[in-house]
Amino acid sequence: MMSKPTQIMIVEDDADIGEFLIASLKAAGYQPQWKKNLTDAKIAFDSEKPALIILDLTLPDGDGRDFITDIRVHSDVPIIVLSARQSEQEKVACFTLGADDYLSKPFGVNELLARVMVALKRTTMMSLRDHIYSVDGLVIDSQNSTVSLSGMALHLTPLEFKLLFTLVKKPGKVFTHRQLLTEVWGAEYVDDTHYLRIHMGRLRAKIEADPATPRFIITELGIGYRLAPN
Template sequence: MPAQKVLIVEDDAHIRRLLRVALERAGYGVSEAGTAREGLSLVDIAKPDAVLLDLGLPDRDGLELIQLIKTRSQATVIVVSARDDTSEKVAALDLGADDYVSKPFDTEELLARLRTAFRHRLSTQAERVLVRAGNVEIDLDHRRVRRGDDTVHLTPKEYDVLAELAKRPDRVIGHTQLLRTVWGPAHQMHVDYLRIVIRGLRQKLEEDAAAPRLLINEPGVGYRLATGER
């Protein structure tokens, strides 16, 4: 099986070298670009399976590249940026980024996130309909949720929110995206609706709702369903 290909789009040569060494050691094929223009060209030429994208590029804002990459490629996009402002993370995720890693970063954690992204993409392509997180099992085909041996009865909105998180496990799904998908575009600013539903889900699914380990909050950004897979 050919090695999966990763494109690094980063203007800092030192960081590019650091990422290249770590990725090649992990068995990935690597290409790299120092500008947005080079990056978009390599998306077409190298056809990467994943793009590690810096936002602070010299010729174009990286946020603009997310949608451009997504329109011409099926590549997983992981933003790797020094911008740690919540609004930047929200914008990147809403534009289609699959994950967001803040600089400075740990290379082992970044590799783990990349492995997780690839694994879940394969699962999605295989139309996985059974998702497990801890002792919770979510059957997306039959709209059924179990905790241990017991069936969990959810409200329609609770199930719909959980299903959206389960379709992309271990990825942060933004507040706006969840509200738009579950409640509709007219309610995408009503974050309180989402908080109420998440509170109900935690009461029903978590061992300790006050210290959640499955339904994780990314403050100001969104929520993710933690499966524990790395």
Template sequence: MSIFSVLIVDDDEKLVKLLKAYFDREDFITYTAEDGLSALQAVKDKSPSVIILDLMLPGMSGWDVCKQVRRDNDTPILMLTARDEESDRLIGLEIGADDYVTKPFSPREVVARVKAILRRVGNSVVNRRILKMDNITIDPERHQVFNGGLPVELTPTEFKLLELLAGNPGKVFTRLQIVEQTQGYMFDGYERTIDTHIKNLRRKLEADPKNPRYLQTVYGIGYKFNGGSNE
């Protein structure tokens, strides 16, 4: 199953919480930002699959955020506007927005429109994304992993597992979730093979596999990827 993440950018706290609740129920990984500068930082740090962007933001406008994002990448953008004026919609689309929704709107409509955008662009939204965490670089499109600039040979299962965890730094996955999202099926005993794959990944990626910096165990739950320093 593909994992999609959404960045919701709006200074209306109640609206953000409402949208987040709907996207969480649809199994999206949800990030939020309340102004333009924090939105740009989140785009850089989180590499979301799609951005929901309000036009009327404090400080930096949604238009400026959209233009800045478009200078660096082609992440799909769904714009939110409080005014149903054709000029606003046209400007938004001209500077790079993929779609728009006029306030007030149904959260279900926003979710549906985001899903439609992702269907149009396909899984390449996720697959094109190059993940970089400290010394680790993952290129999903080329199916390559580098550690300190040196190539690392991984099995297909190891690659999927690493891409899942590293693509969601800090998020804890149970063994069952890892199996379902990397294999799409289950059979008796397969959950425990995840431990073996993690052990192999640590051997290939960690300076000290017994004291892992990246692939960390969350005891009693599962595993997570730590992109920062080991404490």
């Protein structure tokens, strides 16, 4: 028996982008449904329970960010935000509200499908094995507080451990600078992004083969970091 195709809700008012999203997602085997405003999206979300939402922020009947807030009250469904590359503030605001990822306009089909896959994987993976992260030889066991690379235990500083364990809580999800600083250093350090950058540089030097081409900890420039999903 064939499994039911994954439902993806697209909330986008631009006809051309909508068409492109529908066509690409259908071709990739998903079942997309297209809502052109927030009102329709809200009604459909309750009845159709999509596995993922692709959300544009500027919609004819309101701000997409309000939708994120509404959904997060009762659902953990992955949300990918569509946004312009320049507006970092906007992206940070979305992540703070609970968005999982974003797609910078303009984007190609490969980028779209990759992000969709990552977001869907995160939900399935989390439900399967909560505390072991294992990608390309990097194993993070958050229950036993150990990190190893290619079978060798890594010596990390307490701050580096804390950083890694925060990211591993939701692999694939973007953590903003402020979220990480609050979690690892404390609320009074939210503006000291330089601490985070220097320690992240050191952590990468320990776990990445080429820190400038990170395999595990991905930089979201101006926004934060995410751990590559397994």
